Amino acid sequence: xxxxERVFSLRNVWFTASVGAVIGIAAVAxxxxxxxxxxxxxxxxxxxxxxxxxxxxxxxxxxxxxQQSAAPIAGPSNVIVSAQMMKPADGLSIGRGxxxxxxxxxxxxxxxxxxxxxxxxxxxxxxxxxxxxxDFKSGHRTSAIMGALVAGLGDQDMRDLAAxxxxxxxxxxxxxxxxxxxxxxxxxxxxxxRNIAGCTSCHGGIDIKxxxxxxxxxxxxxxxxxLLAFATGARxxxxxxxxxxxxxxxxxxxxxxxARFFAGR
Amino acid sequence: xxxxxxxxxxxxHFWLAFAAFLLAxxxxxxxxxxxxxxxxxxxxxxxxxxxxxxxGSAMAYVFPLLVAMGFGYAIxxxxxxxxxxxxxxxxxxxxxxxxxxxxAMAPVSMGLASVLYTFYPPMIxxxxxxxxxxxxxxGSWIWVALMGINLNAWKKAHxxxxxxxxxxxxxxxxxxxxxxxxxxxxxxxxxxxPVALGFKSTIDAGLARVFFxxxxxxxxxxxxxxxxxxxxxxxxxxIGGRLYSDAMAxxxxxxxxxxxxPIGMHHLxxxxxxxxxxxxxxxxxxxxxxxPTLLTIFTICASVEIAGRLRGGKGALGWIAALPWKNxxxxxxxxxxxxxxxxxxxxLINMSYxxxxxxxxxxxxxxxxxxxFGGAIVIMYFAIAYDLWPHLTGRALxxxxxxxxxxxxxFIGMLVVTFPWHFVGILGMPRRMAxxxxxxxxxxxxxxxxxxxxxxxxxxxxxAVLFILVLVRGHLANRIxxxxxxxxxxxxxxxxxxxxxxxFALWIALMIGLTVVNYGFPIAQLMALPQTSVPAxxxxxx
Amino acid sequence: xxxxxxxxxxxxxxxxxxxxxxxSRIETIDPATLHIAxxxxxxxxxxxxxxxxxxxxxxxxNRYSFTPQCLLVPxxxxxxxxxxxxxxxHGFNIAKTNVNVMLVPGYIATFKTKFKEPADLEMxxxxxxxxxxxxxxxxxxxxDKAEFEKQAGGKRRVSCVK
Numbered sequence: 024x025x026x027x028e029r030v031f032s033l034r035n036v037w038f039t040a041s042v043g044a045v046i047g048i049a050a051v052a053x054x055x056x057x058x059x060x061x062x063x064x065x066x067x068x069x070x071x072x073x074x075x076x077x078x079x080x081x082x083x084x085x086x087x088x089x090q091q092s093a094a095p096i097a098g099p100s101n102v103i104v105s106a107q108m109m110k111p112a113d114g115l116s117i118g119r120g121x122x123x124x125x126x127x128x129x130x131x132x133x134x135x136x137x138x139x140x141x142x143x144x145x146x147x148x149x150x151x152x153x154x155x156x157x158d159f160k161s162g163h164r165t166s167a168i169m170g171a172l173v174a175g176l177g178d179q180d181m182r183d184l185a186a187x188x189x190x191x192x193x194x195x196x197x198x199x200x201x202x203x204x205x206x207x208x209x210x211x212x213x214x215x216x217r218n219i220a221g222c223t224s225c226h227g228g229i230d231i232k233x234x235x236x237x238x239x240x241x242x243x244x245x246x247x248x249x250l251l252a253f254a255t256g257a258r259x260x261x262x263x264x265x266x267x268x269x270x271x272x273x274x275x276x277x278x279x280x281x282a283r284f285f286a287g288r
Numbered sequence: 289x290x291x292x293x294x295x296x297x298x299x300x301h302f303w304l305a306f307a308a309f310l311l312a313x314x315x316x317x318x319x320x321x322x323x324x325x326x327x328x329x330x331x332x333x334x335x336x337x338x339x340x341x342x343x344g345s346a347m348a349y350v351f352p353l354l355v356a357m358g359f360g361y362a363i364x365x366x367x368x369x370x371x372x373x374x375x376x377x378x379x380x381x382x383x384x385x386x387x388x389x390x391x392a393m394a395p396v397s398m399g400l401a402s403v404l405y406t407f408y409p410p411m412i413x414x415x416x417x418x419x420x421x422x423x424x425x426x427g428s429w430i431w432v433a434l435m436g437i438n439l440n441a442w443k444k445a446h447x448x449x450x451x452x453x454x455x456x457x458x459x460x461x462x463x464x465x466x467x468x469x470x471x472x473x474x475x476x477x478x479x480x481x482p483v484a485l486g487f488k489s490t491i492d493a494g495l496a497r498v499f500f501x502x503x504x505x506x507x508x509x510x511x512x513x514x515x516x517x518x519x520x521x522x523x524x525x526x527i528g529g530r531l532y533s534d535a536m537a538x539x540x541x542x543x544x545x546x547x548x549x550p551i552g553m554h555h556l557x558x559x560x561x562x563x564x565x566x567x568x569x570x571x572x573x574x575x576x577x578x579x580p581t582l583l584t585i586f587t588i589c590a591s592v593e594i595a596g597r598l599r600g601g602k603g604a605l606g607w608i609a610a611l612p613w614k615n616x617x618x619x620x621x622x623x624x625x626x627x628x629x630x631x632x633x634x635x636l637i638n639m640s641y642x643x644x645x646x647x648x649x650x651x652x653x654x655x656x657x658x659x660x661f662g663g664a665i666v667i668m669y670f671a672i673a674y675d676l677w678p679h680l681t682g683r684a685l686x687x688x689x690x691x692x693x694x695x696x697x698x699f700i701g702m703l704v705v706t707f708p709w710h711f712v713g714i715l716g717m718p719r720r721m722a723x724x725x726x727x728x729x730x731x732x733x734x735x736x737x738x739x740x741x742x743x744x745x746x747x748x749x750x751x752a753v754l755f756i757l758v759l760v761r762g763h764l765a766n767r768i769x770x771x772x773x774x775x776x777x778x779x780x781x782x783x784x785x786x787x788x789x790x791x792f793a794l795w796i797a798l799m800i801g802l803t804v805v806n807y808g809f810p811i812a813q814l815m816a817l818p819q820t821s822v823p824a825x826x827x828x829x830x
Numbered sequence: 831x832x833x834x835x836x837x838x839x840x841x842x843x844x845x846x847x848x849x850x851x852x853x854s855r856i857e858t859i860d861p862a863t864l865h866i867a868x869x870x871x872x873x874x875x876x877x878x879x880x881x882x883x884x885x886x887x888x889x890x891x892n893r894y895s896f897t898p899q900c901l902l903v904p905x906x907x908x909x910x911x912x913x914x915x916x917x918x919x920h921g922f923n924i925a926k927t928n929v930n931v932m933l934v935p936g937y938i939a940t941f942k943t944k945f946k947e948p949a950d951l952e953m954x955x956x957x958x959x960x961x962x963x964x965x966x967x968x969x970x971x972x973x974d975k976a977e978f979e980k981q982a983g984g985k986r987r988v989s990c991v992k
Contacts, residue, residue: 028786029787030787030791030793030794031793031794035787037786037787037788037789041546041794042794042798045546045801048572048573049802049805051572052569053565056564056565056568057565057568060564061564061565076565078563078564078565079564079565079568080563080565080809080813081562081563081564081565081809081810081813082563083813105489105823106824106826206331208329211331212329212330212331212723214725215723215724215725215728216725216728216730221333224333229332229334230827233825
């Protein structure tokens with residue numbers, strides 16, 4: 024009777040055949056994949072049998088330090104940018120920022136809204152302000168005025184200033200709906216084959232990439248100057264050229280259109 | 289006969305499934321329009337990815353799951369000829385699936401989780417998207433348990449008798465799903481949710497991809513289950529033939545249990561976090577999983593030939609002409625086989641480690657899984673609904689011509705959509721882009737093919753509307769007295785089945801064992817690497 | 831069954847003879863500090879000639895461009911891509927070639943190939959990486975070996991970014 028037939032028994036042919044076949048296939052596949060192929064085609068990069076097996080299995084090499092090249096390399100920035108780089112603003116930090124802010128008001132306006140062609144800081148993302156301050160201080164972004172002003176600021180000072188200005192009022196941020204109706208194609212879609220991302224995919228409107236500033240209401244001449252500086256590489260504190268790659272590809276007309284659009288918002 | 293309680297339960301599953309299907313289909317067609325040369329670049333690309341997320345989540349999780357669950361309940365009662373045990377639990381499970389779907393789709397429709405149904409950490413969307421998917425999966429696990437419980441109750445009462453083939457296959461599908469869903473469940477519960485809820489700020493993206501691959505390929509075989517069950521237990525009866533071999537069917541289903549899981553890394557051939565030996569192992573087992581499909585094609589062709597000869601077909605090919613081509617089931621199975629043939633050929637290319645480099649993540653892949661799932665699999669979902677509908681409504685389903693038109697439209701539409709996709713994929717066109725610059729000389733030649741796919745999509749939408757229409761008319765038709773529901777009978781009556789093919793323990797042991805062999809090391813080793821957790825990137829910070 | 835066996839055999843054969851994913855140890859790297867020090871600092875990206883005459887191309891993907899955004903490679907020379915991501919998952923394929931790589935943050939991807947003839951090719955990001963994904967197209971310029979040597983002469987790294 025069927026009920027007396029045990030499945031997990033060496034006398035059950037279904038058991039022996041299926042388990043045997045599966046183990047057999049796995050063993051042959053493992054032999055080929057872990058030993059034969061890595062040893063055969065490794066051009067001596069594999070040290071031996073055990074190394075071949077480890078390699079094929081995906082054992083990592085030790086977390087090695089890559090040799091620094093001879094020439095000292097000036098990167099774009101020393102700031103580690105991530106969604107978690109700024110702590111939520113607290114009153115103490117904002118208060119300290121307010122105490123430091125007067126030295127900024129000459130150019131950036133009393134309440135962070137500039138009447139000169141300097142950027143507005145009110146309501147700017149704290150990560151964006153902090154990153155630029157750090158870059159001015161380290162020299163990755165050059166400016167005679169800013170360089171002198173940030174020289175005396177410590178890391179916490181810069182975080183405090185960022186928290187203070189981020190909290191100042193500014194008109195409501197552009198929404199996706201606004202962007203849809205008004206924005207020129209170069210602003211909302213960019214140009215794919217020239218690798219120009221739409222401004223709205225990082226600078227707000229659709230998505231915000233950490234560290235990217237909001238641009239609405241900034242001065243037209245400031246925006247144009249920055250895009251041109253990115254295009255020539257004169258400004259290069261954007262990590263992995265994320266702005267240089269864009270600006271380099273833009274035509275002068277597109278730069279004008281973009282600067283005018285954001286200035287007019 | 290189905291009891292009234294079960295009828296309501298099954299109809300609820302099917303209607304929700306088909307509603308989700310229709311909605312997701314329209315979204316899919318909208319996407320094809322948006323990215324085609326017929327439309328300007330979409331002004332807010334995020335809307336496109338929102339739609340892709342909704343389309344994928346509905347089509348990959350909600351729709352096939354509900355069809356499998358509804359069909360599973362029907363099989364449990366019709367094949368075991370005993371009232372469904374756990375009707376209340378079944379409704380609870382349905383409720384969880386509904387709740388989960390709503391919970392997941394709310395943030396998606398608000399644009400808070402445009403991370404696609406494949407999640408892609410370190411991008412992190414709104415936590416409710418993931419919680420919703422967990423609820424859907426937990427709901428489906430209740431169904432799995434109910435299928436097992438119903439089978440075991442029957443076995444107790446029918447000691448020593450062979451389990452009816454439909455139920456055997458159905459429970460194989462349920463167990464397959466239970467183990468399949470574990471990969472994504474671990475990814476969500478242990479990796480993504482802690483970040484989405486703010487307890488952690490880093491995530492190992494490579495490990496997450498390994499977990500997801502565990503689910504992502506085997507889920508295809510879960511989608512396939514209702515289709516294959518229909519091949520074996522509905523088609524031969526519906527066209528007046530016999531099932532060629534009951535044992536062959538059982539072997540196919542247990543082989544799916546064993547070989548579906550330990551192959552998912554063929555989605556990761558180009559990934560840097562898995563060793564080449566592991567990739568080779570998965571490629572080999574991917575080749576093995578084509579065995580049950582080849583067995584199925586052979587068995588079903590033989591069964592169909594029996595039908596042709598019983599209907600008086602003579603000669604080497606004369607039996608084909610003698611087949612009941614006006615029968616929607618016949619049409620559906622023929623279309624399904626044609627699409628499975630093309631899709632399978634494409635699949636063999638995907639699985640071949642090196643050939644895959646030409647087409648990985650291009651539109652070829654989109655074409656491939658739409659042809660297999662949307663084509664070969666879903667067309668049998670239609671056939672299943674048509675076959676069961678009179679038994680669910682107690683009314684005649686009379687629109688046979690509409691059914692045929694619907695199946696033809698779906699078949700042609702699917703070919704018109706997927707063939708150009710395969711082609712532009714070979715030309716290197718990437719997936720999941722909201723818009724393309726067709727004015728660029730490199731892309732200009734592809735424009736016409738993208739336009740063609742849009743037209744194919746229109747055929748698919750028309751077909752789906754017809755499908756719904758046929759089912760609605762089924763609710764309004766005259767009441768009839770139905771003959772007892774029958775499944776196919778094999779050529780030789782199944783009186784004795786080896787215990788191994790009448791139970792699942794051996795195959796589940798092999799399934800888990802093989803998964804441990806093929807996934808255990810990569811997972812353990814990536815978990816042990818502290819430096820691979822990378823900062824999470826919240827998607828769409830408004 | 832025969833077809834299956836044939837395909838597996840073919841796979842093993844091809845793995846031996848023109849494998850593109852070299853069996854090397856998995857390499858990990860911290861994506862947050864990529865730009866500050868190590869192999870993937872900006873000045874080290876692009877194509878460099880190795881002592882053995884082969885060419886290594888280092889690429890970083892980051893929302894929403896590859897750097898360099900135009901890669902210069904020679905014909906008839908073994909080319910190794912070494913690439914990684916600074917933020918989310920990206921990937922690229924080079925149209926009409928077998929080059930196809932996933933960039934997963936935290937890991938270094940390696941890919942070996944050879945280009946046959948000079949061409950201007952497209953290199954899109956092929957994995958969804960965010961709302962700007964559709965604009966993430968880089969380009970590859972395959973030039974004659976001699977022309978490449980002329981352009982690369984004396985420089986540590988070259989690209990075709992203008």
